[in-house]
Amino acid sequence: MSALLSIKGVTAYYGAIAALKGVDVDVAEGEIVTLIGANGAGKSTLMMTIFGQPRARDGLITFDGHDITRTPTHEIARLKIAQSPEGRRIFGRMTVVENLQMGAAVTKFAHYDEDLARIFAIFPRLKERAGQRGGTLSGGEQQMLAIGRALMSRPRLLMLDEPSLGLAPLIAKQIFSVVEELNRTERLTVFLVEQNAYHALRLAHRGYVMVNGRITMSGGGRELLERPEVRAAYLEGGR
């Protein structure tokens, strides 16, 4: 298996505190890979370290065979890796359309109209709100916008950090089904971080469990769901 994204022995620090203590993760082309773990395990840090924020101190990160461990953040984005980050980070004083245009920057607007129409077809809600400022959207709408903005770059790898956080179950489900469909119909590669372990692992081809800055378990998505340790730690009550 030749991985699209490969992370090997990566460590990352906030000041003197180690947040990642030697992480190995692979994501192959066309896969959905889910990373789960408790609060503070280092999941969001890993997502950001792929973009060099913070930089990996040790280890190697490659994308499509290129070493990106020391590449400037904006150049990593230009390789068509897109992220809907923790906290969504919508540009609050820009309109919905302007936020989507920000996502299209790396494509130099080559197929902007087509892509905008596609995002509006996936999230009709965003079309209704096209001229509204991002900061005044509801949480769910912001989440759709963050994902839409990431998709506007036609990413080869889509990274989503807790896309279901704070959403009503129905909307969360809708977001998961969008991800699944994009993966199925366009072979979009997805690297997903989730608290909602049940849905996320069912969706994923493979999954990783992170504890305290280290990967402690990995395997097929449904296979992980069956493991008693996973069920006990991340699926109290069985869901």
Added chain:
Amino acid sequence: MEYFAQQLINGVTLGSIYGLIAIGYTMVYGIVGMINFAHGDVFMVGGFLALIAWLALTAMGVTAVPVALALVLVLAMAFTALYGWTVERLAYRPLRGSFRLAPLISAIGMSILLQNAVQVAQGPRVKPLPPVVPGNFFQSEGAGGFVVAISNVQVIIVATTLVLMVAFSLLVAKTPLGRAQRACEQDRKMASLLGIDVDRTISLTFVMGAALASVAGLMYLLYYGVVDFYIGFVAGVKAFTAAVLGGIGSLPGAMIGGLLIGLIETFWSAYFSAEYKDVAAFSILIVVLIFMPSGLLGRPEVEKV
């Protein structure tokens, strides 16, 4: 009445110059959260560059005034833009991510450096420019024998300012570069995740601010016919006041603030005393800030997150 009209015209002219400088303060503050104290001196350097370019062009035999003026404008903008870029590169970028006051101190140092460099290179005395664009665009004989006049220079200043402000507002509102600038203002890290080169965007912001300041420098030179190494400090403080009055970070705010400061100053000198014109301008600033702490057009914070 005629006297009032004349003061209004003069105030708008002066306010246009302040407004052009104020945009540089407000843009840079918006994007890096720093008061670029060297900005007033970039304006001064722009004035000197315009003077030098003018003298060089006339020495080379370019005598058609509109052609020469256009060339001076382009030359001064280009060199000052380069200046702005260099200042950012040398004095501010290395300090990014360091403690908040570091770039401020560096800016004050840069301001002193620019002033002294020009003083050494050009001498401490004022440099005059013979009137380039003489004559009045409009003139009326008033009832009391008082003449209301709009000089050609005033028309040039206000028209240039208007054109630049419209062009600049469109650039920020509609182009990818303007969007990138606004994105960097709001969330630099997210902007870089979207492929925006944040350092380059900040550099370009300094370049744009400097180019506008150099236009203001040329306008000042045309209007007053003199420049010296100290004009940057005084005009810089006024323009900074204008930016704060209008609401720092807001482009229309900078323009309106510039106009207001120009008008207040002119009317105060006309009806009360010229010595206290700055006191008047700053007092009004204080009053406005007491009742509207974020300035006239400061953004109300209505966002979630």
